[in-house]
Amino acid sequence: MSRVTMLAMLSALLSLAWLVGCTDVPSNGPTPPTLEAEYRVLNASELASVDMTFDSGPAASGLGFGQANSHQTYPAGNRVGVIGGSGDTLRVAMTTDQRATVLVLPLTSSFREFIKLVERRIFDPAQTATGRVRFVHGAAADSTAGPDVDVTLAGSDTTITLSGISFRDVGGYQSVPSGTYTLSVFAAGDTTATTSVSVDVGNTRSTSVLVSDASGALSLVNLSDN
Numbered sequence: 001m002s003r004v005t006m007l008a009m010l011s012a013l014l015s016l017a018w019l020v021g022c023t024d025v026p027s028n029g030p031t032p033p034t035l036e037a038e039y040r041v042l043n044a045s046e047l048a049s050v051d052m053t054f055d056s057g058p059a060a061s062g063l064g065f066g067q068a069n070s071h072q073t074y075p076a077g078n079r080v081g082v083i084g085g086s087g088d089t090l091r092v093a094m095t096t097d098q099r100a101t102v103l104v105l106p107l108t109s110s111f112r113e114f115i116k117l118v119e120r121r122i123f124d125p126a127q128t129a130t131g132r133v134r135f136v137h138g139a140a141a142d143s144t145a146g147p148d149v150d151v152t153l154a155g156s157d158t159t160i161t162l163s164g165i166s167f168r169d170v171g172g173y174q175s176v177p178s179g180t181y182t183l184s185v186f187a188a189g190d191t192t193a194t195t196s197v198s199v200d201v202g203n204t205r206s207t208s209v210l211v212s213d214a215s216g217a218l219s220l221v222n223l224s225d226n
Contacts, residue, residue, distance in 0.1 A: 035076040037094035038122055042068040042221065044138040044211040045104045045112075051084035052104075065213055066221045071099060088112035097122045101223065105168070106140035106212065115168060119205060119225040126226040131201035132173040135183070137165045139212035146212060148188040153199070155181040164188055176201055183208050183220060194218050 041060035043050040050063040057074035076096040082089050083104070090112060092102055099122050103115040117136065120126075133153060139146040145167035153160040153174065158181075160174050184196040197220040199208060205225035212218050 035096045036122075037074050037076045037096060038071040038099045039074055039092070039094055039102060040069050040071045041081075041102045041104060042066075042209065042223065043104050044106070044209060044221070046106045046140075046212075046214045047083070047086065047104075048214070050104055052081045052090075052102075053084065054082075055080040066211055066219065068101065068221075068223060083112065086112070090114050092116065099225075101207070101225075103136065103138055103209065105138055106143070108140050108143055108145055108167075113168070115170060117170060117207060119207075126204055128203050128205060130175045131178050131203060132175055132205045133181070133183075133199060133201055134173045134205075134207050135162060135165065135171045136207060136209045137167050137169045139210045139218055140167060141212060141216045146210075149194075149210065150186045150188050150190075152184050152186075153181050154184070155179045155201075173205060178202050185210055185218065185220065195220055197222060 041052055041063060043063040043065055048065060051061045053059045054074065056079060058072045060069045063069060074094050076094050079092050079094050080089060081092055099119045101117040103117055105113045105115065115138065135151050137146065137149060148164050148166050151162040151165060155176065156179060158176050160176065162171055165171065178201055181199045181201055182196055183199050184193040186193055195218045197208065199206065199222055207223040207225055209221045210218060211221055
């Protein structure tokens with residue numbers, strides 16, 4: 001190798017070393033994205049009012065029997081919710097980008113139970129190709145699980161029947177044409193409705209929840225899952 005070539009190579013290596021040494025390398029990596037979930041709370045318990053605080057994120061306050069708040073944003077992860085007054089603790093897995101409802105159930109055991117009603121991912125459209133309705137059994141009686149029920153969803157030209165639904169069961173969304181329907185609940189095998197409600201169905205998701213108050217009286221709560 002000639003002296004000129006060697007000098008040229010050494011010059012190039014020195015220049016490269018100088019450039020690398022002058023590069024401004026950040027001491028911190030890129031900021032990770034914020035992982036969030038959107039949740040609301042429905043009081044389907046025997047409690048006259050529910051105030052729930054979480055270990056992180058906003059509280060759900062002053063929810064009377066059968067009432068739900070609007071969806072609120074929480075840091076995704078395992079959140080701990082505490083009901084004021086009763087001191088009941090609920091551990092809720094708030095999955096990233098999940099939109100859902102925490103259904104606070106009547107006390108039927110030594111600890112408070114709940115149902116997580118998943119609606120959709122945050123970034124999914126609220127509009128659906130058809131109306132979509134589901135039913136949830138959240139009613140208990142005398143501190144014991146409520147009896148099995150049958151359900152009909154009847155419209156002008158469409159009727160759907162669900163049979164033998166037990167306490168804590170969550171039915172899947174039923175696809176139906178837009179319109180006004182009557183949702184009726186029967187004791188399993190009976191033909192006389194114990195309670196019913198009118199449901200206006202559009203091209204969106206909705207949930208109807210069977211609930212029972214402190215006296216055991218049944219009613220239905222309609223939720224828009226948009």
